[in-house]
Amino acid sequence: MYSSKNIIITVFALLSNTLFSQSYPPTKTGNEVDVFHGVSYPDPLRWIEDMKNPEVEQWFKNQAEYTNQVFSKVNGIQALAKEWGNLSLIQQEKYKDIYFRGGIYFYKKTLPNESVGKIYMRKGKEGSEELLFDPTTFIAEKTLSVTAIKPSFDGKYLGIGYAEMGAEIGSLIIIDVVKKKVLPQKFEPNYNGISEWMPDNSGFLWPKLATSDMTSPELFMNLKTMFQSIDLTKPSEDFFSKAKNTELPIDASDFPVAFATDDMPNYVFGGLFSVQNELRTFYALNDSKTKKSLTWKVLSEVKDGLVGTIEFHQGKVFAVSTKEASNLKLISTSLENLDWDNAEIIMPERKETLQEFVKCNDYLVVVYSDGINCSLYKYSLITKKVEKIETPLSGTFTLSVVDRKKNEIMVKITSWNKAPTAYDLDLDKNTFKQSMFSKPSNYPKAFDELVVEEVEVKGHDGVMIPLSLIYKKDIKKNGQNVCVMEAYGAYGMSSKPSFDFMYNTLATKGVIIAIPHVRGGGEKGYEWYMGGHKSNKPNTWKDFISCGEWLIQNGYTSPAKLGGMGTSAGGILITRAITERPDLFAAAVCNVGISNALRMEFTPNGANNTKEFGTTNDPTECKALYEMDGVAHIIKGEKYPAVLCVAGWNDPRVIPWQPAKFAAMMQLNTATTKPALLKVNFDNGHFTEDKNVTYQDFAHQFGFVLWQCGHPDFQMK
The missing domain is CATH 2.40.128 (Lipocalin)
Structure with a gap:
């Protein structure tokens, strides 16, 4: 609970926002209009999309400089980045x-x-x-x-x-x-x-892009898998591509990736990978002695309902199926007599959702999750028996196979308040030993005072939405707590419980961290994913809104203290949440996020994403894209929360003008004096491994939310 001094600081923060009302770098507008299926969609900021135009580049630089000047006046941001840097030093390698x-x-x-x-x-x-x-x-x-x-x-x-x-x-x-x-x-x-080496070590397969220009619409089009002989003086040859394999249904936006496996060294495999979950795969006999050209056969089609991983063992193929199994099941058929409709069920659908499976020498190992904790099973490829494995810790499990010829895998275990530990699991004995590639870290004792609460919130249509909360154990539910709510909700990807010392650091400062598991993710299986797919996408941000309403109704926070965040595809979620319910939030961050969905398919990574969000070529999907479009839903004169949009200048996934257009449209139209800023990371892409850059970036993002939500440590100097 904040003191009267804190309340005065919060009031001062609100007054200080008047500094930003008339001083943004100028943004011109145009008269461009798209007409799709007889409907007009104005796009006055189309000019920002021309990123090779010096005027556009200068506009980005002006916005970045302005935002940097604003952040230089806010307390706490550099201290937060430094705190994270110090925490990283107490970690082990x-x-x-x-x-x-x-x-x-x-x-x-x-x-x-x-x-x-x-x-x-x-x-x-x-x-x-x-x-x-x-x-x-x-x-x-x-x-x-x-x-x-x-x-x-x-x-x-x-x-x-x-x-x-x-x-x-x-x-x-x-x-x-x-x-x-x-x-x-x-x-x-x-x-x-x-992609992979050939099993006989004669060469390797590697994915080649058509261009290295990250602003080009051709960036992720017509990708090729090349074969390179181990004699590197020989040129690489087109091995698997739309141009090479005209007999296969390869679209220009597919990623045709070929690979090999030492489990079946006489074969090569190919997949048409994209954001679409259902696997489209092929196989061919690779007879290097006769030098015959490859004859590709279908391994799986969309109608087969296979998702995730495919593994091979002695002529058998193992895969995860969604057919009549929303929580997924593990099945098998033979490569010689492929029949996915009548495949052998290795592990039937369970109440928990099947998360992943891997193969080592004699076993398949399968992870299930109830949304919070995982369970572990093994299937013997010799005895055909299934056995549950008792684990040393509860939490989220991630599997990796270091040596496929051994009956040993690595199991990494973590949770919201438990730093990850990796174990070597001996599958013959079901024994765990801490891996030589895992060293525990001694985090501050303040982390031990944090509470994790898992609840379910009734959504707008009565569906129950899981919500994870992290906070100090002594917080009071009086509506005065700053709350940072972050979600994703796309591609069937789950927001699994995992340790994040950035989250935990904020929680030790009295901030409530809230992670809604919205539809579009995979927390509750395949149907949960499809519940936020294409025309069902509004469920994603409506679930987010429902969780915000619940937090307010139950005293965890209030609209003046609630901040929302969304990254990448989560940009759809956050931009539509605040344009649909601007009264619910004090601040929002759109981090390298999709915010102009109607224009997404015209970006370098756009054609690939039409399978997830839709295309303007289809009238129904076009309407759905309009519903997802945050830029299109900004209304002149509406009182919006404070907004920070973040763009990665080297981002090949979400081109910088996507979040930039949302920031600019907010600057031009919001009726409040709350800031609408564009932060441009010229030393970053969609993300970066460089942790110093990462800490600075997220210190600005979280610092912005805490500033606008009135946290006393993050106010104007």
């Missing part, structure tokens, strides 16, 4: 992308005092650690980070994908592991390193 191939462990490790990770190798668990690649010194005066690694199956070569300043689109290089030498060839423009 972090490990990622761990492989064991050819008797060697390969992995990315980030030390507490490092902003990005380096690549190391170790010959067996007892071997000494050796540095293989340092992105900070590889190219002078370049800020690089590793996007992916993939060693050959014999461990003699290592593929490394890297990019600059969070851009994701970058280059692929190969390291000769024996000589510890970076080979001179580069493969680009590359997206996410190597």
Whole structure:
């Protein structure tokens, strides 16, 4: 509960907003109008989309400079970034992308005092650690980070994908592991390193983009999977693509990715990947002796209802099915006689939702979740028996297979208030041992005073929405608590309970953290996802609104203290929540978010996303896109909450003009004196591995919300 002094500070914060009412950098407007299916959609800010225009670039710079000047006058922001930086120093080293191939462990490790990770190798668990690649010194005066690694199956070569300043689109290089030498060839423009090496180590498959221009509509169109011989002097060849495989139903917006597996070394596989959950996959016999061209056959189609992962074992194919199973089931058929309609049910649908499964030598390991805690099961590929595995901790489980030839997997366990710990699970004995790639951290004791509460909120249509809360145990439900509410709700991705010391730091300052599990995510299975898909998308932001109303009605916070946040596809959620209910929120952050849904398909990543949100070419889907469009729903003279939009200048997923247009439209139309700001991260993309950049970015985002919601530590100097 705040003192009378705090209330005075809050009043002063409201008065200080008058500083922003007439001083924004100027934004011109035009007369552009789109006409879809006989309906006109005005777009007065279309000119901002021309990001190669010097006038547009200068406009972004002016907005960024203005926002930086505003933030320089707000207390608490730099202190918060520094606090997170200090917390990162008490962490132990972090490990990622761990492989064991050819008797060697390969992995990315980030030390507490490092902003990005380096690549190391170790010959067996007892071997000494050796540095293989340092992105900070590889190219002078370049800020690089590793996007992916993939060693050959014999461990003699290592593929490394890297990019600059969070851009994701970058280059692929190969390291000769024996000589510890970076080979001179580069493969680009590359997206996410190597797809996979060929099982005989004769070469590798890598995804090639049509362009490296992140503003180009062609960026994610007509992607190709290339084959590169281990003789790197030979040119890469088109292996799997729309141009190469005209006999297959490959659309220009699909990601045709080919891969191989040592479980079935005589075959190669291909998938048409996109934001669509249902798998479209193919397979072909790869007879390297006869050099015959590949004959691709269908492995799965949309109608088969397969989602997630496909695994192979001795001619059998294992997959997750949605058919007559909203919570998903694990099924199997044979590659020789494919029949998904009559597949063997390995693990039937349960009350809990099937989250993921992996394969090691003799087992499949399956994770189920009730939305809060996970349970773990194994299926023996030899005995065909299913067995539940008792785990050392409860929480969210994430599985990884370091060595597919062993009966051992890595299980990472975490929760909202429990830092992650990774265990090596011996599947023959069902025993857990803390992994050598996991070191516990000693966080402040204040974190131990935090409470996690899980509730369900009745939505606008009576559906019960899960809501997770994190707060100090001594808070009073008097409506005076600052509350930060953040959600996503797209692609069937769940907001799983996981430890975030940024969230926990805010909670120790008296802030309530609220995570609504809205429709469009996967928390309650496939139907929950479809409940926020395309024409059902309004459920996503209406669920968010319902959770905000519940928090206010139950005394956790009040409209003057409630801030909302949405990132990426969550931009639809937050921009529509505040345009539908501007009275409910004091502040909102749209972080690298989609806010102009009617124009999304005309962005570099747009055609791919029509499968999730819809296309203007279809009259029904066009209407749905209009409903999702935050920019289109801004009304002149409405009293909107304070708004901060964040754009990543090197963002290949949500182009910067998407959040920029929302900020500009707010500046032009809101009737309040609350700020509407555009923060431009010129050293960032959709995200970045560089934790120092990340801490600064989120300190501004959270600091903005706390400032506008009246937190006493975050007010004008």
